[in-house]
Amino acid sequence: MNPTSRNEHPIVIAGGGIGGLACALALARDGFQSLVLEQAREFGEVGVGLQVAPNALSVLDALGVGDAAKKNALLIERLLMIDGVTGEEVANVPLDERFVQRFGNPYAVSHRADIHGALLAACRSHDLVELRTDARVVDFKIDNGRVSVTATSGHRVVAPALIGADGVHSNVRKRIVGDGDPLNAGAVIFRATIAADEMPKPLQHPYPTFWAGPGWHVIYYPLRDWSMFNLGCTLVTGAPEYEDGQEVTPRDVLPRFTGGCAAPFRVMRIPKKFRHYVIRHREPVDNWTSGPVTLLGDAAHPMVQYIAQGAAMALEDAICLAGAANETNGDFAKAFQRYQDIRIVRTARVQISSLMMDRINHAAGLERKVRNSLFEGRTPEQFYERLAWLYTPPPYVK
Ligand SMILES: Cc1cc2nc3c(=O)[nH]c(=O)nc-3n(C[C@H](O)[C@H](O)[C@H](O)COP(=O)(O)OP(=O)(O)OC[C@H]3O[C@@H](n4cnc5c(N)ncnc54)[C@H](O)[C@@H]3O)c2cc1C
Incomplete structure (x- = not known):
């Protein structure tokens, strides 16, 4: 056992994407050791750009990697929607000092590898995080309150808890939610x-x-x-x-x-x-936890990317879950239930809101004109007011 750890055996985290690594780091900062099993040969990210809204930046700050993550990010000066038919401006949300004052952080765009890289570097230098690649979690069994996890490359681990941060095609989800393919x-x-x-x-x-x-x-x-x-x-x-x-x-x-x-x-x-x-x-579900096993990020609540919040939600999940583990002093089954209770409405709201943007972003004919009229004449403060539920970091982000 690592003498500085509050848990005798490491929690297993399936998946070393932004959500899995943020979770390992958040747990480590609260004194819990974890083992991240990543299926890929190397840690990395698919895709290039990521919009990083203030609620996501606030999590990165709280995890102590905000400066590293922001180093190569660009702070953008506005969010703009243009009518693709006429080329006219539909909505223009300035992201100036007023925005930063209101939400506690700017709005950034970043290379995915820079956000993931900042988390990876912090995990690598933390004694309470162990990282393994080439280890795809294929199955698990809950026995007497413990979780026996089977992964490829001969990994078999008995752990006090398992967190499925294994993305939209999550294997862990199959056993907990069982709602088929995304x-x-x-x-x-x-x-x-x-x-x-x-x-x-x-x-x-x-x-x-x-x-x-x-x-x-x-x-x-x-x-x-x-x-x-x-x-x-x-x-x-x-x-x-x-x-x-x-x-x-x-x-x-x-x-x-x-x-x-x-x-x-x-x-x-x-x-x-x-x-x-x-x-x-996926459609939101009302449960993603079973005793000492839970889900996080896209494994729990995958969404369309239309309000650019999937990674932000995974980051918020991570810090909330670690806070719950702290409050329950390592009773992970209790902590996971508390984490889910806190997170489920907010993440479902973001899933549903993202999907509603399908209609806004892709409107044609009369509906396009209605869309444009919705935003007409809105002041920055009116935009901020409508975005406040999303961009204000929740109280557990600290
Ligand atoms: C086109 C597009 C644009 C987007 N833009 C934004 C944006 O601007 N801002 C934003 O916040 N979000 C955005 N998102 C959403 C964001 O990419 C995801 O929500 C986020 O990456 C989820 O992180 P995650 O760690 O939960 O899952 P993932 O990033 O999918 O990571 C899962 C990890 O688990 C590993 N894995 C999978 N299965 C297993 C297994 N069985 N065992 C072990 N390891 C496994 C994978 O290899 C991977 O490393 C966008 C998504 C898309 C598709």
Whole structure:
């Protein structure tokens, strides 16, 4: 046993993404040791850009990695929605000092690897976190209040608790919720990166540029000290025509985005290749815990990315769960129930709100005009008021 640990045997965390690593770090900071089992050969992140709202930055601050995470992040000056049909501005939310004062942090865009990397470095340097790769959790059994976890590469661990932070296809969830495969949200995303020297200067904006088109939306923003741009083109579609992660060309992508003005296509024409992914999610469920086993992040409440909050929710989960373990002094079954009680309404609200943005972001015809009229004349304070439930860090983020 690690002499500084409050638990004799490590808790197992399945999955070393942003949620799993944040959880290991949060538990370690409260004196609990954990073992992270990650299926991949190396720790890393799929995808490139991540919007990091103030509620997410507040968790990173509380975990002591805020400065490291913000080092390469860009603080953006506004959130902008443009009508993809006319090119006119629909909504403009300034993220200036008023915003920072209100929510305690700015709004950033970051390379995923920088957020994940900051968490990974902190985990690696903490005595109470053990990290193993090439270890895919395939099964578990609860026996006498303990959890026997089976993973590939011959890992078999008996632990006081198991946390499934194993993403949208979670194996741990199968045994707790049993709701089958995640749902296809009826949309796909074509992702690309653009080097700064390929992006025309007039298109280099210090904020995400977001066009809401009929049945599609396109967003791009700068990353890593303006050295590159992240581009995501989401399309509402029937059955996907490509595999997840498949490389496609602009010729495959552009003709599918119809009915729009010229501006988004100026950006979409730049990359030589895109990668295609199906957007997946699940309906909220009213339980994701069974005794000493619980879920966190996308394993618990995967959502469509339309309000850019999935990673933020995983971070909030992590700090809430560690706080509950602290309050129950390591009675993990009790802690997991408390954590779920605290988190379930907020995360379900974010899942549902994200899905409602499908209609806003992709409106066509009359509905598009209604969408535009909803935002007309809103002052920054009115926007902040409506966003307060989301961007204000919950009280357990400390
Ligand atoms: C296109 C797109 C854009 C997005 N943009 C944003 C954004 O701007 N802001 C935001 O906050 N969120 C965003 N999200 C959501 C965000 O990416 C996810 O919510 C977040 O990554 C969830 O983190 P996680 O750790 O729960 O899961 P994951 O990131 O999926 O990590 C799970 C980890 O577990 C590992 N794993 C899986 N199965 C097993 C197993 N059986 N055993 C062991 N290891 C396993 C995986 O290899 C992985 O490392 C976006 C999502 C998409 C699809």
